Amino acid sequence: MPAQRLLLVHAHPDDESIGQGATMAKYAAEGRGVTLVTCTAGELGEILVPSLEHLAADKDDTLGEHRRQEIADAMAELGVTDHRWLGGFGRYRDSGMKWDDDGNATAADEMDERAFANADLLEAANHLVEVIREVRPQVLVTYDQFGQYGHPDHIQAHRVATYATALAAVPSYRRDLGEAWDISKVYWGAMSESRFREGMRALRDAGDTTSFEGMDPDGPLPWTTPDADLAAVVDATDYAERKIAAMKAHATQITVDGPFFALSNNAGNHVWGVEYYRLAKGTQGELGPDGLETDLFAGL
Template identity: 40%
Template structure:
């Protein structure tokens, strides 16, 4: 890696997505002297709230979860040492975001006129392109074409980010990556969880034979990785700031979302190059080199 710092931009759908999927990478980037910036497309207004004392914030009650989650995002990014902004937020503070969380697939919230899933892709891509031109990242990270696990806002974030990068002159386009998990890592994580239950949590374990989400792919499709287990405590500390959405075990190596299913904080994150013109994975096979390449290496 060269001595010059790199700029990295992480484009995500809701507060907490960035820390769950790429918190380790951001922590590593900052530790190594690089600059990381997070662009969040909605405030996550439709999220389920875990702490009973805060459930009045949700969309079915006070509908004030969005601003609260923005505060959580700010605190988490301070832990990671990362700057952040919300897509389409007004500079004078009169609007905290341009788009609203669409909720899960098939829910009535997707019919809201400001729901991100209904956004005009060209308009939203133009806003993302403006951020890219201002931040000037060498690397942009977002979701794969399935949005990781088929959440409509994640799919829309992928679509909009690809369109934004593709709209730039070829010489100005940053490298674009999707967050992915190699199948071997996913298997190892399930085995690890079975061997390290969180006593007294009431959390279920993932089915060892259950299907994986679309973001889990054959190992050879993952072209880049970041492996830094020593930074798991930093990622865990950032996740704890997203308390409405995430519960982190006292051990700091396991967490659960509102579904109360245990998940590992594994100290490694995988990525693959995307073709912004098609939205699909670029035609690169990691087996050609026999190993994955570190995402933060500059000379590749």
């Protein structure tokens, strides 16, 4: 077992690569333990490849199985060898979503009875407790209480990860799930407000006026985190190409020719290779020159 171990809890395939792909690749390359738990197979994701539209839920309903291979390919790009499905593949189904008037995701009008958002919280948490007690991570990464942008599966992943973290640390709780383990630090993935504004300005300067249309680099920005609330930044610029390759592996979900990819290679890599975090549990360790931890294991 590696001396330092990171556990990430995400809702769908591709969330991990977009959010923390560079961190995962960096830590895996450094010999640290990296375990990813994915809660659903993303059966209701939007399909961007016309020839694969038959996989959709209202047709063959086989997108989940296809994305199972996509995430396997993505993990290979990141060098991550320990990937698990919460409760086993297919245990929980993508809940779907729709956009509200404020531009945030919210629950769909209709939801399958197997939807992750409807899952019994204790049952789902117990599946994760077993993983926590086996892997014994010092650090866990998941979403904030809003799932960053409101998707019901992201919010449920936050709830499950938070509950499981607490339960796993109780010595007398479900001894059959393994020996108790208290995770030292819990982080929520975040998007730096200042960095996002800089990226938008760079796009505008490069002549891109359509990306993030309707959003003002100097106006309100949803889904971002004020820099004062950030606790850590992992500069994994050297692993940005691996992150981008992992994103490309999720071909049904991501078109890797959009915002920021139009920037120069160095600028684009910096956008994708530097990842930010909020600290939800634990104490900050040594801080870098900008007042943030530069390693999620700092102080441990």
